[in-house]
Amino acid sequence: MRTIAEINDKINRKSVVVWTAEELKARVAEVGVTQTAKEVDVVTTGTFEPMESSGAIINLGHTDPPIKIRQCWIDGVPAYSGFGAVDLYLGATQVSESVDGEEMRERGGGSVIADLIAGKRVSLRAIGQVTDCYPRASFETTITRDTINQFYLFNPRNLYQNFIVGVNGGDRPLFTYLGPLQPRLGNAVYSSPGAISPLLNDPDLQVVGIGSRIFLGGGIGYVAWEGTQHFPLQKRLPNRTPIGPAATLALIGDAKQMNPRWVRGCYFKSYGPSLMLGVGIALPMLNETVVAHCAVQDRELVAPIVDFSIPRRVRPTFGLVSYAQLKSGRITIEGKPVRVAPLASVYLSRQVALELKQWIESGDFQLTEPVAPLPSDRTLLPQDVWGGSQLAID
Structure with a gap:
């Protein structure tokens, strides 16, 4: 039609x-x-x-001297830092490690993501792996959505x-x-x-x-x-x-x-x-x-x-x-x-x-042709835990 x-x-x-x-x-x-x-x-x-099952990719931009972040907390919530030097992933269900009151213990990655989207300022603390190209060991700052490079949800x-x-x-x-x-x-x-x-x-x-x-x-x-x-x-x-x-x-x-x-x-x-x-x-x-x-x-x-x-x-x-x-x-x-x-x-x-x-x-949103169909044949594989060692088969 x-x-x-x-x-x-x-x-x-x-x-x-x-x-x-x-x-x-x-x-x-x-x-x-x-x-x-x-x-x-x-x-x-x-x-x-x-x-x-949601979260945000964040690129902070480089400090001077540069840091290779290996541990990071945004408003007390741990963010994953196991890829690029200042690339982070903040999971929505990650729990705050702060112990400053019940309100903070109930605060997680979802709340931090929502605050950044709302334009609020949040604290950041990072620990780095010292290398020749990344000599800085740690730093603390505050960030907003306007002071960081990429900030996108990847869910x-x-x-x-x-x-x-x-x-x-x-x-x-x-x-x-x-x-x-x-x-x-x-x-x-x-x-x-x-x-x-x-x-x-x-x-x-x-x-x-x-x-x-x-x-x-x-x-x-x-x-x-x-x-x-x-x-x-x-x-x-x-x-x-x-x-x-x-x-x-x-x-x-x-x-x-x-x-x-x-x-x-x-x-x-x-x-x-x-x-x-x-x-x-x-x-x-x-x-x-x-x-x-x-x-x-x-x-x-x-x-x-x-x-x-x-x-x-x-x-x-x-x-x-x-x-x-x-x-x-x-x-x-x-x-x-x-x-x-x-x-x-x-x-x-x-x-x-x-x-x-x-x-x-109003003309502000157009439709797109999918570049590929979603698969129709996926099954769900359970993960069973076995006691003792498992035999490796080549």
């Missing part, structure tokens, strides 16, 4: 028709897929949720295509990456915003690929690669949506362009720090199949209910539940009503999709 080049031409002429995912779903319910496909060019999706795993619902069937509270889970099925927590989530609207990754331009943290980013734990072979419903965690994306984007509204540090009690991140993807409506996939509703999407009280890699489940049921605020597990709440902000997820729509309509 249409190409990305044709859509971009319409963006340039400001004649493009852009709808959010919710607007597309409502239109399909009214007039059907065929008519809707004739009317719309682009559909915007979004999510705002914790994405702990190994974002945008899970579906996830799980966490519950606790045990007899004590559990503190997890989904937040606190109360004993004896006292509550349930889900992560994905459901039918507005980016990859649930492109279940077979037909239009999203390596090189796709995206909304990342309020700035422009790109799909850099498949994400870690990318698992497109997850079991799927007839509508092609997965029944649990499936595809993931590695994302990259210039943090100096990002907006602190869409990048926020957070902390999970007795679990650790993380990063709340807004991500949106604009899906080109190339044909009726793409439109039909975008028409999926919350009642047609499911997630597994996983019991975190069993400390194993593969945990038992209480079956599948639809996102329509999850968003009602209460589900039933083995005849018992259970309170349920989202970890993602559904409201802010909608706002991401709306802001991206406005960018496109």
